[in-house]
Amino acid sequence: MKNIYKTISRRLILSIMLLVSCVFFIGMSFGPEEAADKAPPPTVSETATQASEPTVSAPETEPPPDGDVTDGPWASAHFLMDEYACDCAGDCDGWPAEMDPELLEKIEALRCAFDRPIIITSGVRCERRNAEVGGIENSWHLSGHAADLYCPGVPCDEVAAVARTLGLGVIEYPYQQFDHVEIWR
Template identity: 50%
Template sequence: MKNHYKRISRRLILSILILISCVFLTSLCVAPEKGREPVPEASAGPATPEMPQEPEVPELAEEALPLMATPHFTMEEYRCDCLGYCDGWPCAMEPELLEKIEALRCYFGRPVIITSGVRCEARNEEVGGVSWSFHKRGCAADLYCPGVGVGDLAAGAKDCGLNILPYYSSGYIHVEIIP
């Protein structure tokens, strides 16, 4: 059964990589070349060898591709989820934490869901976080991995060099690094 999930995960990752590659290559084809004058619109009728008609390709918005923190996680996944107390980034995420959570994702070979990354003071109080919370410094995250028990996830996180606090009854773990 474990090999079945590995095979599915690998195919899913491969599909995502192919999709991202296609989007990237499409954006290269769509981007105008510097110094190149625009081609005048062809009149109605068949294309001639001198002026071939190119299919219209919609321009990709810059916001179409999310900003990636690591190969498997977007920055948005780490953003403060308060109701507008801050701009979402009261502090920066520590690169070491991002790398170790990525390592944890690779360790299990399956998605890891981040439920809480960086927090502003107001959000930290709302969720009952301690006043010295590492979330407020970008050094902690709460996460779970579907199909992986809290104990196994905690052991894997420890193997990846993370400090952990398991919440067995809630089904997630708190991971952190010491800044």
């Protein structure tokens, strides 16, 4: 019984931390003097509905507030689209399917909850790459509805718990030190 209360308390605290972190970062990124000068970037879902190609373009190549200076199209405030691309050896163009905008938004929220980098080890996959890594035949990676990730310095079970509070489906791989997150469609 004690473990149940501990688990509930932990999830409640993580949910509150997520909410406070997101509110804090939103407030930090658009202060009163900046709000008039900068329009907020389009959300992943807005950009995805406008784009006919699987890449989501960023309004500018301006680095995110935490100092990351990598250029490229942004999936969200902290992730480049390239981080989600298929990493096969040239069997596809990197985009055999479009990434699910809802998944991109929830992974960004996960990143905000921990206020530290989240590393995407696998996003969308072509069938050949999926077979190479031992993915199941109808893997959600094939349709852009899944990603494998970890947060350096944070136990995978904590990452999984917060991901679940955000509405992500999670399969934990504690021995490999990563979590598989997905959106069910």
